[in-house]
Amino acid sequence: MITGCTATPYPLSAGYMTLRLPAGTRVRYAGDAVGIRTWAVQPCTCPKCMSAIVHGAPASHYELHPLDGDATPIIHVLHTAAIPLPRPNEIYDYRVWATPKATAAHLRHELRRAFPGVPFKVRRGRGVKRRQLTVRWRGGPDATEVGAVAAPLLADYTNPDRRLPRMITVTRGGIPHFETPTADAIHLNRR
Structure with missing residues (x-):
């Protein structure tokens, strides 16, 4: 959101800029019906995002260009819907993966810590979508x-040489374990 026509970015730009991917990064898109297509990220050039850039705020969305050339670009995609693909050197790294239930519990804890007093509901999907989380909240x-x-539960946005998400602490039987979160997509639903 832009307040007035000042050259100052809106207050959320610092948190948002930590999640920005460089142009050309290969990603998968959470809203892709095919689900296996690989996209390349570019800054969004829709009128809304271009207006934000002119007024000094960062564009809050991406344009996704298909690498296979079969589809037209998707414009105005929310930055959290584009999930960077792991680098080739990360694919065969040994990892212990947290269950979707543990990942949901960790996300709920982080949200309550970041926004005290706001009730959040974090739900897991079922069946084929069991690795998808939905966050619902009211106000705040x-x-x-x-x-x-x-x-950050989807990917590491801070290190360009590493794209797998950072490990989280999962406690089982009073013993802390470090595991990689399991989430294919996180849907946000503010009521």
């Missing part, structure tokens, strides 16, 4: 603020 922060807390 907007989707960009919640996305800045949730997106």
